[in-house]
Amino acid sequence: MLFNSLGFMVFIVVVLALYYSKLFNWTNKKRMLLVSSYIFYGLWNPPLIILLWISTMVDWTAGKKLAVETNAKKRKYWLLLSLCINLGFLAFFKYGNFLLENFNAVLQIFGTSYEAPAMDIILPMGISFYTFQTMSYTIDLYHKKNKPAKTFLDFALYVTFFPQLVAGPIVRSKELISQFYDEKKASLNQFLWGCFLLTVGLFLKVVMADSLLASTSDDVFGSDKVLNILDAWSGTLAFSGQIFFDFAGYSTCAIGIALMLGILLPDNFRYPYAAIGFSDLWKRWHISLSSWLKDYLYIPLGGNRHGVTRMYAALMITMLLGGLWHGAAWTYVVWGALHGIFLVVERLLNNRIKIKINNWNGILFALLTYTCVNISWVFFRAKEFATAKNLLQSMFFMNPEGEEILDTWAILKVIIIITVTFLCHWYMRNSSMKAKAENTNPMILGLIWGVLLFFILIAQGSGEQFIYFQF
Amino acid sequence: MNLKQSATMAILLALIGLISWELYWRSNGYYPTIEDNDALWAAQRKRVDTPNPNDVIFIGSSRIHFDIQLDKWNLYTGLSSIMLAQPGSSPLPIFQDLVENTEFNGTIIVGVTPGLFFSTTYPEARPWKWAQSKVDYFYKQTYAQKFNHLLSIPLQEQFVFINESEMDDAINLKSLVNKFKIGNRNDSKDPPFFEFSDYTIERNSRMTIKCATDTAFANTIKKVWSVFMLDTTLPPPDKNSTTKFFLEQAKKFEARGGNLILVRCPSSGILRDGEQMGLPRERFWDSLISVGNFKSYHFEDIYETKNLDCPEWSHLSGPDADLFTEVLANLLIEDKALPNLNTN
Numbered sequence: 001m002l003f004n005s006l007g008f009m010v011f012i013v014v015v016l017a018l019y020y021s022k023l024f025n026w027t028n029k030k031r032m033l034l035v036s037s038y039i040f041y042g043l044w045n046p047p048l049i050i051l052l053w054i055s056t057m058v059d060w061t062a063g064k065k066l067a068v069e070t071n072a073k074k075r076k077y078w079l080l081l082s083l084c085i086n087l088g089f090l091a092f093f094k095y096g097n098f099l100l101e102n103f104n105a106v107l108q109i110f111g112t113s114y115e116a117p118a119m120d121i122i123l124p125m126g127i128s129f130y131t132f133q134t135m136s137y138t139i140d141l142y143h144k145k146n147k148p149a150k151t152f153l154d155f156a157l158y159v160t161f162f163p164q165l166v167a168g169p170i171v172r173s174k175e176l177i178s179q180f181y182d183e184k185k186a187s188l189n190q191f192l193w194g195c196f197l198l199t200v201g202l203f204l205k206v207v208m209a210d211s212l213l214a215s216t217s218d219d220v221f222g223s224d225k226v227l228n229i230l231d232a233w234s235g236t237l238a239f240s241g242q243i244f245f246d247f248a249g250y251s252t253c254a255i256g257i258a259l260m261l262g263i264l265l266p267d268n269f270r271y272p273y274a275a276i277g278f279s280d281l282w283k284r285w286h287i288s289l290s291s292w293l294k295d296y297l298y299i300p301l302g303g304n305r306h307g308v309t310r311m312y313a314a315l316m317i318t319m320l321l322g323g324l325w326h327g328a329a330w331t332y333v334v335w336g337a338l339h340g341i342f343l344v345v346e347r348l349l350n351n352r353i354k355i356k357i358n359n360w361n362g363i364l365f366a367l368l369t370y371t372c373v374n375i376s377w378v379f380f381r382a383k384e385f386a387t388a389k390n391l392l393q394s395m396f397f398m399n400p401e402g403e404e405i406l407d408t409w410a411i412l413k414v415i416i417i418i419t420v421t422f423l424c425h426w427y428m429r430n431s432s433m434k435a436k437a438e439n440t441n442p443m444i445l446g447l448i449w450g451v452l453l454f455f456i457l458i459a460q461g462s463g464e465q466f467i468y469f470q471f
Numbered sequence: 472m473n474l475k476q477s478a479t480m481a482i483l484l485a486l487i488g489l490i491s492w493e494l495y496w497r498s499n500g501y502y503p504t505i506e507d508n509d510a511l512w513a514a515q516r517k518r519v520d521t522p523n524p525n526d527v528i529f530i531g532s533s534r535i536h537f538d539i540q541l542d543k544w545n546l547y548t549g550l551s552s553i554m555l556a557q558p559g560s561s562p563l564p565i566f567q568d569l570v571e572n573t574e575f576n577g578t579i580i581v582g583v584t585p586g587l588f589f590s591t592t593y594p595e596a597r598p599w600k601w602a603q604s605k606v607d608y609f610y611k612q613t614y615a616q617k618f619n620h621l622l623s624i625p626l627q628e629q630f631v632f633i634n635e636s637e638m639d640d641a642i643n644l645k646s647l648v649n650k651f652k653i654g655n656r657n658d659s660k661d662p663p664f665f666e667f668s669d670y671t672i673e674r675n676s677r678m679t680i681k682c683a684t685d686t687a688f689a690n691t692i693k694k695v696w697s698v699f700m701l702d703t704t705l706p707p708p709d710k711n712s713t714t715k716f717f718l719e720q721a722k723k724f725e726a727r728g729g730n731l732i733l734v735r736c737p738s739s740g741i742l743r744d745g746e747q748m749g750l751p752r753e754r755f756w757d758s759l760i761s762v763g764n765f766k767s768y769h770f771e772d773i774y775e776t777k778n779l780d781c782p783e784w785s786h787l788s789g790p791d792a793d794l795f796t797e798v799l800a801n802l803l804i805e806d807k808a809l810p811n812l813n814t815n
Contacts (some may be wrong), residue, residue, distance in 0.1 A: 006626075007618040043615035192474035199481075211645040408654035442473040446480025453485035456493055458632055459644035 001043045003198075003253040004206050011040065012257065019261060026183040030153050033261070037162035041125070044282045052090060056159045058085045059134040066141040067148040067378045070471040075142060082138040086131045090170035094128065096121050098328030126166030128325055134159050134291055139296055146174050153241055154180040163257040169268040169288035176263070179446050184262035186313060193434070196449060197256025200433070203452040204249030211459045212417060213242040220391070221381050234414045235406075236374050239381045244273065247286070270432075273373070274425035276365045278342040281373065293322050312347075314341040326380070331388065335379040342372055362428055370422060376422040403458050496642055498504075501631045501800070504742065505670045507558075508635060509608040510620035515674050516609045518553050519573050525550045527809070528575065530565045531582020532645050533558035533676070534736035537668060537786035539584075540796045544623040548809065554674040560602035561587050563716055568606045570720045576728040578809055583759070585750035586699075589708040592716050596706070610809060623674060639663035662694040667783065683788035689704050692783035700745045709748055710758075720762055730810050734799065735769040744785035751793035766808050773798060 001008050015036045042049050062082040069075050091099070096119055104115050114335055135160070140146035149155035158177045163168075186194060218234020220227065227235075251268035258265045268288050275281035282290040301314035316337070323336015357365065375392065382388035394402045428436070437445055505511065519528065527550050527637070529535055536556040544552050555565055562581055569575055581588075590598045626633045628698040635644050639650070640663075652658075667682035667689075681688050720732055735756055738746060752769070760767045775798045779791050787795055803809050 001615045005619045007615050010622060044613045189472060191472050192478050207644065212648060215649060229741040404657045406657060408656040409651045411654060428718065436474050442476040443480055446477035448483060449477055449481030450484025453481055455644065456487040457489055460633065
């Protein structure tokens with residue numbers, strides 16, 4: 001079910017009505033939330049709920065054993081069981097065909113005529129998100145950094161909690177499970193702030209991403225022509241805006257909906273396009289994934305504890321796998337590799353050149369970072385390397401005879417939106433929406449809220465899926 | 472932070488804005504109408520899976536969609552109808568789906584618009600792809616999408632602002648924003664294409680009164696057809712492979728007791744001349760009918776319909792579509808071409 005759909009509006013009203021009614025005690029309210037979460041997921045493809053159940057059962061059992069088992073070997077086996085099943089699902093459902101394609105390509109290199117037939121596999125929505133979430137639970141228990149969930153219901157709800165089930169934020173168990181222990185009820189102000197966040201999230205998705213930017217990005221990345229520099233940059237900038245508004249929109253909705261239930265979810269975005277450098281970017285973009293990768297991949301790979309070379313290798317491996325996490329294609333791996341290289345270069349430069357960042361040079365560094373981010377987006381969005389190559393050549397003056405496919409308005413629209421977005425991110429860099437709202441006259445805030453609502457209503461759209469659902 | 476005050480203000484503002492928006496578009500001649508989208512098509516396609524002996528399925532392109540008025544059809548034949556025709560598309564992918572994936576063995580009436588019927592069997596070509604996309608959507612439609620469709624229908628029936636259309640007169644934000652024009656960079660030479668039909672939940676399509684009565688408006692649609700006719704990049708018709716494909720499917724369908732009827736709906740003006748030149752009746756329609764020995768009805772062979780005039784060259788106005796439906800229904804009854812009727 002999509003947040004930007006009529007069905008979801010009915011769903012959330014029913015869930016909230018049941019949640020705040022006096023019909024249920026807290027345990028039954030949690031049961032109701034769990035059933036609602038399965039309905040939320042099952043309305044997309046009911047049989048795939050079984051995967052969620054298996055993941056839940058395996059990690060619940062492994063977690064329980066890890067909490068009491070003292071034998072180191074047996075503890076390792078329980079952890080391995082959890083990792084194998086979760087990563088096995090991911091490997092089969094998400095990377096099955098990708099692995100097969102590469103297997104066939106290798107066979108061809110060796111001159112074998114055999115070709116393994118492609119499998120007809122459905123990618124379960126949000127599998128990468130809930131798999132990472134449940135894995136963090138067992139890994140933390142293995143390292144004794146966490147306590148097991150008190151009841152199966154609390155754990156199942158942690159795995160399945162509908163606001164963040166299909167596209168995050170990827171929440172750690174200690175941040176969420178403990179919130180299920182005591183009855184939660186949003187205060188009126190919390191509830192209304194949740195509604196405001198839901199409105200902002202829908203505005204970002206429906207108006208900014210789908211109505212204003214998607215068509216330009218689709219036209220440019222869908223074109224099979226060699227493009228003019230302006231068109232190539234406009235398409236790339238449009239995509240940078242589209243993916244931010246789409247994903248930040250989803251996260252904001254998720255946080256808002258959870259808050260309406262009295263549950264707090266962590267921030268997932270912090271004005272990323274104002275990042276100064278790539279370390280800063282990854283503290284601001286998809287924070288829950290980057291911190292997951294840091295804690296469960298980069299640090300176990302050695303982090304910065306074993307010298308510079310090993311640190312750079314760990315960084316590169318983390319970013320390559322981070323790229324692959326986004327999708328089963330080599331273009332995503334290149335995207336991850338680029339970010340790895342950017343991070344390595346940044347660290348190398350940081351060790352040699354010391355620059356004091358102020359407001360004046362800061363914005364220039366942020367602009368430089370954003371430009372590099374855009375180069376990486378080309379690989380993220382392009383379906384094939386040939387498209388990415390053509391676009392990059394066009395962006396860097398190598399196709400002077402490139403074709404013009406966008407009209408002036410489409411280019412101007414992108415330039416205006418992206419400039420305003422970049423300046424907004426810069427302005428909000430060290431602040432938060434809540435802090436700004438607290439200092440705003442309630443009537444002015446109401447005016448802004450009303451305008452956002454109005455634009456959502458007249459935009460509607462045909463319920464475009466969130467980009468990150470495919471990951 | 473006094474969010475109660477802000478929320479009240481927001482709801483009031485959004486409501487005032489929305490009411491003004493709705494009234495503004497109504498004052499500009501817009502009225503609530505059903506969107507002919509994938510979900511609406513899928514809802515009709517679903518009916519094929521629960522067979523009713525009285526069902527007659529219509530497939531084809533926009534002509535049969537406009538020219539058969541379902542209420543009149545039901546009135547004159549007493550049979551129910553399932554409208555699966557898809558504008559701008561070849562009927563072949565939908566026919567293939569009905570033959571291969573259902574057990575339907577009643578009557579299928581195929582509207583033959585020569586330029587689309589004989590266009591292609593290449594899966595990536597637009598006339599095929601558009602029709603196939605409907606079939607694919609039907610099989611992939613989620614429960615959430617069905618639920619959304621169910622909820623959206625009463626809203627579409629009541630409000631003008633609920634509008635997902637991508638035509639040039641659409642009033643959703645995306646369409647309105649994309650309508651702005653500055654300068655002449657990559658200036659599109661394509662004429663604007665406006666909505667000229669009203670739809671019902673049953674997918675009945677009826678030409679708007681504006682298109683039927685306002686010559687200037689009808690001329691805007693004629694311009695669109697002219698662009699298609701003069702488009703030298705379009706591939707030539709592929710008579711052999713389309714005919715072969717249709718015959719194979721027709722054979723399978725008739726072998727299980729299915730009843731197939733082919734109908735050529737009216738066209739007029741330059742479009743008809745162009746069709747006669749590019750896809751002459753003798754070489755295309757007559758040839759198809761003779762090799763398949765199908766029951767067939769060509770508007771030129773029927774006294775009451777041979778001189779019907781299409782306001783925009785390709786589709787009949789509402790009243791003329793009523794007449795066409797009545798004449799066709801009576802002919803089919805007279806010819807005992809509808810076995811459902813005979814057994815009833």
